[in-house]
Amino acid sequence: MVKERRIETDLTAGVFAGENAVELYRNPENHPQTPLLELTHPDLNPFAHLGVRIFAKDLRLPPLGQVKSGTAFNLLHASELPDDITLFEASSGNTVAALGLLADQKVIAYVSPGTPEEKTGFQRLLGVEVVETVDGIQKARAKGNEEGNANLDQYQNPANPEFFQRVIGPQIWNQTNGTITLFCTGLGTTGTMIGISRYLKGENPNIRTVGVIVKEGDSVPGVRTQKRLEEVSQPWQDAIDASQIVDEYDSYEKSFELIRKASILAGPSSGFALQGLHQEIRRLEQEGKLDSIRNENGEIVAVFPILDDPRLYVKRYFELLPEFLFKPVRKE
Numbered sequence: 001m002v003k004e005r006r007i008e009t010d011l012t013a014g015v016f017a018g019e020n021a022v023e024l025y026r027n028p029e030n031h032p033q034t035p036l037l038e039l040t041h042p043d044l045n046p047f048a049h050l051g052v053r054i055f056a057k058d059l060r061l062p063p064l065g066q067v068k069s070g071t072a073f074n075l076l077h078a079s080e081l082p083d084d085i086t087l088f089e090a091s092s093g094n095t096v097a098a099l100g101l102l103a104d105q106k107v108i109a110y111v112s113p114g115t116p117e118e119k120t121g122f123q124r125l126l127g128v129e130v131v132e133t134v135d136g137i138q139k140a141r142a143k144g145n146e147e148g149n150a151n152l153d154q155y156q157n158p159a160n161p162e163f164f165q166r167v168i169g170p171q172i173w174n175q176t177n178g179t180i181t182l183f184c185t186g187l188g189t190t191g192t193m194i195g196i197s198r199y200l201k202g203e204n205p206n207i208r209t210v211g212v213i214v215k216e217g218d219s220v221p222g223v224r225t226q227k228r229l230e231e232v233s234q235p236w237q238d239a240i241d242a243s244q245i246v247d248e249y250d251s252y253e254k255s256f257e258l259i260r261k262a263s264i265l266a267g268p269s270s271g272f273a274l275q276g277l278h279q280e281i282r283r284l285e286q287e288g289k290l291d292s293i294r295n296e297n298g299e300i301v302a303v304f305p306i307l308d309d310p311r312l313y314v315k316r317y318f319e320l321l322p323e324f325l326f327k328p329v330r331k332e
Contacts, residue, residue, distance in 0.1 A: 009021065009024060011024070014032065016030075025062065026073065026102055028063075028070040031062050033171045033175070034057065034058040034059060034171070036055050036056070036058075036171075036175040036303070037058070038053060038054070038056075039055070039056055041257075041261040041262060043257050044257060044262055044274070046278070047278075047300075050285065050290060050300070051294065051300060052281060052290075052300045052302060053302065054274075054302045055302065055303045055304075056258070056262070056264060056266070056270075056274075056303075056304060056306050057171075057175075057303050057304070058264075058306045059192075059305045060306065063102070064101055065309065066097075066098065066307070067094075067307055068093070068094035068095045069102070070163045070164070070167060071095055071098065071160055071163055071191060072101075072102050072103070073098070073102055073163070074159045074162060075152040076103055076152070077159075078159035078162075081105060083104045083105055084105075084148075085148050085149060085150050086107075086108060086149050086150070087103055087106065087107045087108065087150055087151070087152060088108050088139075088140040088144050088149055088150070088151050089107065089108075089110070089140055090110045090136035090137040090140040091111070091136075091154070092109075092111040092115040092119055092120075094222065096109040096123055096128055097122055097123050097126050097128065099128070099152070100123060100126035100128035101127075105150075106129070107128045107129070108129045108131060109123055109129070109130050109131065110131050110133050110139055110140050111123075111130055111131070111133075112132070112133075112134070113133070113134065115132065116312070116313075116315075118312045118315075137155055140153070154189045154191065155189055155233055160189055160191030160234065161191040161194035162195060163191070163195060164192050164195025164196050165194075165196070166195075168195065168196055169195060169198070169199025172200065172303055173199065173200060176301055178204070179295045179296075179297060179299065179301045180200065181208065181293045181294065181295050181299075181300050181302070182207070182209075182210070182277070182281075182293055182300060182303070183197065183200055183209050183210070183302070183304070184210040184211075184244075184276050184302065184303075184304045185210075185211070185212065185304060185305050186212045186213075186214075186222065186272050186276065186307070187223060187224060187232075187243075188222045188269075189234065190211075190232055190236035191234065192305065192307075193211055193236055193239050194234055194235065194236055194238075197239035197240065198239065206293070208241050208242070208293050209241050209242075210243065210276060210277065211236065211239070211240040211243045211244075211276075212243070212245075212246050212272055212273055212275075212277075213225060213226050213244070213245050214245070214246065214248070214272070215245050215247040215248070218248035219248060220248055220268050221268055221269050221312075221313065222307065223269055223272060226245075242280060242283075244276040244279045246275045246276050248320065249320055250271070250272075250275045251268045251269070251275060252313075252317055252320045252321060253275075253320075253321060254275045254278075255267055255270055255272075255310060255317075256271070256317065256321060256325065257271070258274065264306060266306045266308070266309075266310065267308030267309050267310040267311075268308065268316070269308045270305065270308055273305060277304045281302065
């Protein structure tokens with residue numbers, strides 16, 4: 001007798017089947033851990049001769065294909081809100097997009113004036129209502145206090161960093177076999193840094209954590225200037241040992257190098273984090289402090305996250321970077 005073959009849910013194999021398949025798929029924790037890739041090209045790791053190893057941790061989680069899948073899912077899960085309310089959130093980026101994809105509630109996004117049409121269009125594609133306004137964080141909080149509304153408030157909600165502490169921190173620790181000595185990421189809502197720092201320092205208090213801040217007057221998606229970090233109520237200052245300031249050009253240039261030299265489809269905030277990591281290693285070298293962050297193997301193991309995709313920002317690459325980097329369009 002031939003055994004009947006069935007397609008059944010198998011999370012280890014990445015199969016989601018049956019009546020609750022979509023519900024299971026929407027939970028980022030039901031997907032295998034994301035890759036950790038060592039960068040060996042000299043432009044991406046110019047410090048190899050100093051015993052430095054640099055690893056890119058891909059945080060682009062399903063279903064959005066971005067780490068905010070985890071943030072949004074955790075915010076929603078922790079809130080346990082009824083379906084018949086409206087969610088207000090201040091975000092011109094991926095958190096609101098993820099809420100649009102994951103929430104059963106209506107979602108309204110307050111975005112800054114001048115937000116690129118590619119980003120607002122993406123949010124609208126996912127069912128989000130977009131409102132351009134200033135002081136979006138305060139307005140979203142005020143609307144969230146009205147009857148029939150809610151504001152999950154990623155800028156002060158502890159469910160934001162909790163996801164990174166519970167899920168991503170352990171992945172990085174285990175994938176580096178506990179040898180990591182340096183972690184660097186950009187500061188936006190700061191949930192990524194706070195959560196990962198809490199976990200890693202819980203395992204090894206000597207791990208150095210570096211927060212990267214955007215140069216005043218510049219703009220990099222998903223991260224903030226020092227002034228705009230004042231709007232964030234999360235305790236990010238307690239999570240970092242040092243900070244670096246990175247400008248827009250270097251962010252896009254490093255993103256370009258990740259694409260061309262490591263085959264990683266990484267966006268500007270990923271390049272931003274790598275540039276900040278390079279600056280911190282260079283500073284420690286100049287100050288004669290590199291040996292202070294070596295592990296028991298005598299190595300410096302540094303990790304930064306791949307956070308975004310370049311496709312929403314293609315126009316900006318061509319505006320910022322030299323024309324000779326790109327092949328011309330020919331007509332025949």
